[in-house]
Amino acid sequence: MDLLAQQDYVIIDQFFNSERLKSAHHFFEQKQEEGEFQKSAIGAAGTSKVINEIRGDYTYWLERERDTELAAIFEALDDVKTIFNRLLYLSLADYEFHLAHYPPGSFYKKHLDQFEGRKNRMISVIVYLNKGWKDGDGGELRIHPEGEDAIDITPLENRCVMFRSDTLFHEVLTSNTSRKSITGWMLYQPAVLPFLAL
Template identity: 50%
Template sequence: MDALSLHDYVIIDNFLDAGRLHTVQSFFQSHLDVFTKAGIGALGDHTIRKDIRGDFTYWLDRQRDTELQDIWSLIDETIYIYNRYCYLGLSGYEFHLAHYPKGGHYDKHLDQFNNRNNRTISMVIYLNKHWQQGDGGEMEIFLSNGSSLLVEPIEARCVMFKSGTVPHAVLASHKPRYSLTGWLLQQPSALGQFLG
């Protein structure tokens, strides 16, 4: 919590224990055939822009994806800790699995839509077995002092950052890159605060 407050981001290695990691990796592989091309924007603004974003996603649903109960419990615990120690008033979440095929990337952006601003904390957990330097797919976090930080997508590493204030990008992946990615919300996603 202190690191996030000070730097607007935090990196935590070994965020998932071996059991949770195996569960989500197995679930990921068994659902790869139902992933869809990711776009940008929400609702009526949603468009596919391969020049900006090259990943495929599978949106998770707690009622449907019951195999991930241990992951849902971890998300609940994370929300509880943020609310207890940071008083963020988090009351919901939205998560998907993200697959960046070879060459996939995501240009510099904020994790906030033009028409709603309820994403508060972004959370990325990497699921890449045996990732090595040169495999690509790093997250580049753009810092307020004009420099940037490269975060290697190492298995079980979690990156959390303030959704509306931390610009970031995903560099081109040189082999398939997998993650569990989501947002902790101040209001449920269907009730986002609309910006006029």
């Protein structure tokens, strides 16, 4: 949390325990087999548009009451929210997460994780589910820290990346194979307060 406060992002490997990781893989594969993923759009609900030139991923939005197979994952996210609130004084009220699938050839152009007129996304959280990822598979997360050169982060299995949603521009480079993750945001509701460093 100190590092996140200092540089606006942090990388944590081996994020889930083995049980949670296994359940995440199983649930992801199940939803793919059931055809539950939808083409991702740009913008907030009601004004969103599918723009293939900007992003090419597919998503399945998670709901705690419905997706009971992921109870242990939701418990982990609860713990993350509690840690943010205790150590960074963020007063986070909620979170929203989805499964994200990037088919070969897909990408997401440089952007911030904020909607115009809606500023309640504060911390972006990504946990990758890519078994056996190797050089040349693409799909790196490229972050653009202010005043620094861009940094490419390999989407290794069980690697978690957390970063400030309101300040850190980022993009997903073209994936050359199937790229999977659990992706979401820790939320302020309704107002946004200043980010307090330790």
